[in-house]
Amino acid sequence: MNTKKLTIMALLLAIALTVFVIEAHVPPPVPIPGVKLGLANIVTLAALVLLGRKEALTVLLLRIVLGSVFAGQAVSFLYSISGGLLSFLTMSAALRFLGRERLWVVSVLGAIAHNGGQILAAALLIGPGAAAYLPILLIFAVLTGTFTGLAAQLLTARLGK
């Protein structure tokens, strides 16, 4: 790993962490647990496109761990990590097939997987009744995923490479 890559990763981690902590302090738009914009995912998508899978995963994992330390509760870590990992696997696979000109689609699929992972974690914690939330979460996943995906697409297009 060269120094330039390491520096970019550190910068991306700092940006992701800042965005994540700020978003955690803003009341979510809809008072349903699990619904949020997920602005930090813009950084994960950018890292995936600009750096690669291993680098993006490193940034994501460090952001989740440090994010829970700075802004989370003990429970939220479980939701973050299960949603985050499932979302990352989906996005890195989807990016191969869809390419960066359809990054917003990759983002929506990632958001859907993220909520799927959260529902799985919730089902373990509060019982299978949590599955009742899947439809409402999926609707918001499409909306928020499109938003963050378009943001990431515009960002990576401008950063070039």
Add this chain to the structure above:
Amino acid sequence: MKKHLLWIIIFSALCLICAIIILITDRSGGAAVISLNGEAIRRVELDENQEFDIDLGDGEFNHISVRDGKIAVTDASCPDRLCVRRGYISGGVPIICLPHRLTVEVTDGGGVDAVTGR
């Protein structure tokens, strides 16, 4: 544009299906079931106004209010208080308090006769 259109249609269809599922699984009626850790702990008739606390021990609580056929969590000791922000509901997506693993769901009252306690 064409390669985007396909996905726009797929995602729109997904939203539509989800909306339909939400509507057809809605069994709203005159009662509500409060569950803790996925287990129904209390059934509430919504035709009479009332207020009570769900005591979770260690000073943790959710304060439930029933008014005009609707139910709400009006106070809670959880950190995010999303359950309180939901306000009064008469059906639809249940109120969920993730930190306390508590849910409040409006139902037609059927199928919850096995509710234990009170």
